[in-house]
Amino acid sequence: MIRITLFLWLYLLTSACQKHSPTPAPTLEGTWLATFTETNQYTADGILLSQSGLVAVPNSDLYKFTTTTLTVTPFVITYNYTREGDALTLRPTDPSLTIPFIRTIVTLTQTDLVLQDKRASTQGTGYTISLMHLVRRS
Numbered sequence: 001m002i003r004i005t006l007f008l009w010l011y012l013l014t015s016a017c018q019k020h021s022p023t024p025a026p027t028l029e030g031t032w033l034a035t036f037t038e039t040n041q042y043t044a045d046g047i048l049l050s051q052s053g054l055v056a057v058p059n060s061d062l063y064k065f066t067t068t069t070l071t072v073t074p075f076v077i078t079y080n081y082t083r084e085g086d087a088l089t090l091r092p093t094d095p096s097l098t099i100p101f102i103r104t105i106v107t108l109t110q111t112d113l114v115l116q117d118k119r120a121s122t123q124g125t126g127y128t129i130s131l132m133h134l135v136r137r138s
Contacts, residue, residue: 026108026109026110028065028083028105028108028113029065029066029067030064030065030136030137030138031062031063031064031065031136031137031138032062032063032064032065032113032134032135032136032137033060033061033062033063033134033135033136033137034057034059034060034061034062034063034132034133034134035056035057035133035134035135036054036055036056036057036132036133037052037054037055037057037130037131037132037133038051038052038053038054038055038130038131038133039051039052039055039128039129039130039131040052040128040129040130040131041121041126041127041128042126042127042128042129043125043126044125044126044127049126054133057132059074061073061074061075062074062137063113063134065081068080068081069081069093070090077092077094078092078093078094079091079092079093080093086104086105086106087102087103087104087105088102088103088104088105088115089101089102090102090103101117103115103116103117104116104117104118106131110136111135111136112133112134112135112136113133113134113135113136114131114132114133114134115131115132115134116129116130116131117129117130117131117132118130
């Protein structure tokens, strides 16, 4: 009986000491399917004026990230990008589209990606925040 108890204690002790490898941090690399957008409009003071709620993306756009490029299909628009923290600076590879723009990563998990775009409103009073919700395809 003592041997069984000792064996059980040794088993529990060694199994408790086993190190589990940490889950790797999610990466952008891969193919993402755009599923929903949402748009929120604010005053210059940050007061919410309107919310669209989640709106389904009708075209099933695919966002394919490599370590340095993003290709959006079906329109086949390619961007070079750099990432600093949660900020993505996107530069179109088409020479006629020369203005870079920034998207902020709001959520990045193994399965979900939410990108934010913040722009001044067209009336010049306030701003609009648009969110693109994507799910990983591969």
